[in-house]
Amino acid sequence: MIEQITQILTTQSGELLQALGQHLEISLLALLIAAVIGIPLAVILMTHQKLAEAMLQVTSVLQTIPSLALLGLLIPLVGIGTVPAVITLVLYALMPIFQNTYAGLSGIDPALKEAEVAFGLPRAKRLLRIELPLAMPLIISGLRIALVMIIGTATLAALIGAGGLGTFILVGIQSNNNALLLVGATLSAGLALVVSALIRWLGMLSFKKITLSLAIFVGLFGVIEGIVRFQTPQTEITIAGKLGSEPEILMNMYRDLILADRPQYKVSVKPNFGGTTFLFNALKADKIDIYPEFTGTVLQTLVKSPTKTNQNPVKTYRHAQQALQTQFNMAYLSPMHYQNGYDLAVSAVFAKKYNVRTISDLAALNRPFTAGFDPDFYHQKDGYQGLKQTYHLNLDAKIMEPSVRYKAIADGKVDVVDGYTTDAEVARYKLVVLEDDRHFFPPYQGAPIMKAEFAKKHPEVVKALNRLADKITENEMQQMNYQVQVKHRKARDVAHDYLIEKKLITK
Incomplete structure (x- = not known):
């Protein structure tokens, strides 16, 4: 220490x-x-x-x-x-x-x-x-x-x-x-x-x-x-993100990509900024300029979408992009390759004791197991609120910060946690991810979101950020999260090393 x-x-x-x-x-x-x-x-x-x-x-x-x-x-x-x-x-x-x-x-x-x-x-x-x-x-x-x-x-x-x-x-x-x-x-x-x-x-x-x-x-x-x-420079760009290591890694990638083309710009990064609705309202109010958002969350939480979210990632992205443009005049840039979908996880001991492999198996037990969910997952329609209706789950759910919920399941304080497919803690704590056998969770591909006015005014920023299009695999993201969360490396260093390795920037 x-x-x-x-x-x-x-x-x-x-x-x-x-x-x-x-x-x-x-x-x-x-x-x-x-x-x-x-x-x-x-x-x-x-x-x-x-x-x-x-x-x-x-x-x-x-x-x-x-x-x-x-x-x-x-x-x-x-x-x-x-x-x-x-x-x-x-x-x-x-x-x-x-x-x-x-x-x-x-x-x-x-x-x-x-x-x-x-x-x-x-x-x-x-x-x-x-x-x-x-x-x-x-x-x-x-x-x-x-x-x-x-x-x-x-x-x-x-x-x-x-x-x-x-x-x-x-x-x-x-x-x-x-x-x-x-x-x-x-x-x-x-x-x-x-x-x-x-x-x-x-x-x-x-x-x-x-x-x-x-x-x-x-x-x-x-x-x-x-x-x-x-002394504040003329061009100042503010990039924000949600709680956790992954949003911070993505924000720093955005920052480095922009500065690689426009080193004279002042780019501020604001990590751990809050939940989905908070960030989106900040973007609408011109308090921030860019933040990374995922396609499933856009359709389930941010826009009015009368149809069920398509399970095809390409169609989901296009639907999200069109809805943001039409309803909020927002620009949604090309997404990265990996999907960071929600999941439910239990300990290996729990999975063996109750013989659960799917979310339906968990629901069939019909017992109020203790669950630790992060604030976004607990409140969103694409999270627990929709999940419990689809599967008729009976859980004693408690709101916890992302890192706290993983520690809680490792210590046996809760039985179930929400997570993301790229979370390093799944491997670290040897958790069992339950299969979404009813295909409730929509596709989740991340991409920068900004006002259309900002995108039109700064085509150089759009060009820089689009270098991440179709980049980063789930394994690569999981490894980067591991470097930050377990090895305690700085998110900005991990992000910079990735961009250098993939020749997206030169220094």
């Missing part, structure tokens, strides 16, 4: 620093906005006790809403990336900041307030010279609590493409790489401790020095943001 951590720190130092910077940027921006809202609001409501109590209740309720639910509610309104992440963090930070500011101001001795009035001090001077300095210890305490909370919650920003240290945690979970997970979690905790100590030190300064320090910080923050945005 120590060797793995050392290797990560030495080989991925650049990515770690970038993620650390993103995490800090999101956290400080959220804290700043929450402070700008929470502190003045507490000052204003000082003379309106009932409104202040109502505000306390509202901010308390906001904290009871799961952060993932808040992100999901915000995405249709403001899109993906940094904006919904910051809004969510601001909502979480409001309560401790508002509550502590209000408590600090309310706790000032009434006799002192009467003396202020008796001396004829204007309201603004009373607030700035006496009341806020006296309340400052509690205000600083509220800021510290809020910031620690923000930094911990900000790890979820990686799920919606905002980056940060959560990226390493997610990749660690997906690839079963505990060293990567530990590095991300430790850096997140360390960042919280360091920044909390800085705020505590800030609280020891005088009110004037605190105000000056905050003004300098806000100014520097604005200047840095301006420089970064000014």
Whole structure:
């Protein structure tokens, strides 16, 4: 474990620093906005006790809403990336900041307030010279609590493409790489401790020095943001993908193919971005430009398709391509060779004990075996929802992250898992894939999906990505997944090596 951590720190130092910077940027921006809202609001409501109590209740309720639910509610309104992440963090930070500011101001001795009035001090001077300095210890305490909370919650920003240290945690979970997970979690905790100590030190300064320090910080923050945005290149392409090693491998192939022809472009890769519907909505909203999608999923989940999905891969692709063009004005490029279809798998011990070889055999047992399914498979029509109707399955299904469900079946925690035909874990854990004897699962060939407008504007990108047409076999994909998930190689290195080996790029 120590060797793995050392290797990560030495080989991925650049990515770690970038993620650390993103995490800090999101956290400080959220804290700043929450402070700008929470502190003045507490000052204003000082003379309106009932409104202040109502505000306390509202901010308390906001904290009871799961952060993932808040992100999901915000995405249709403001899109993906940094904006919904910051809004969510601001909502979480409001309560401790508002509550502590209000408590600090309310706790000032009434006799002192009467003396202020008796001396004829204007309201603004009373607030700035006496009341806020006296309340400052509690205000600083509220800021510290809020910031620690923000930094911990900000790890979820990686799920919606905002980056940060959560990226390493997610990749660690997906690839079963505990060293990567530990590095991300430790850096997140360390960042919280360091920044909390800085705020505590800030609280020891005088009110004037605190105000000056905050003004300098806000100014520097604005200047840095301006420089970064000014230097953004004209052509920027964002490629995203679902959870798991395979989408990340494909995304990096897309990136390398584009950069091989257009090295001046800035191509951003956002792995572990979310589920099918989430990604498709992000594409429609112009928050991302490209992501890899599979033909069966297009027809079963994304488009309105009155007819049953054809079992012929060529016809399925053409149907999906036409439906995307007609219904959403989307371009669906030529697919790769391999099919990454869904399957159900059980352990070898389970298969032997109950003599099951097909999904029909499992259904015939008519027992509520425990199943671990990833979120996409559980909710989609081409997944469990359609499968249980076709086979009349009686399973106690639980939602699990992809890598977790395989570990669960290996440890005997669940009896059945969903998977893909290219998953490395099937061989790793010696699982038995049940035959889809009623041919429920449609063909699944992967191909880049993008807006037709984007494809027309960037024919060079279309040309580059079409080099993958009819490439990659199931065995090749399974081996690449094995390299990432079991050997813990970087997805981008595995993708790059494949493109070099197949002479799709030169370097």
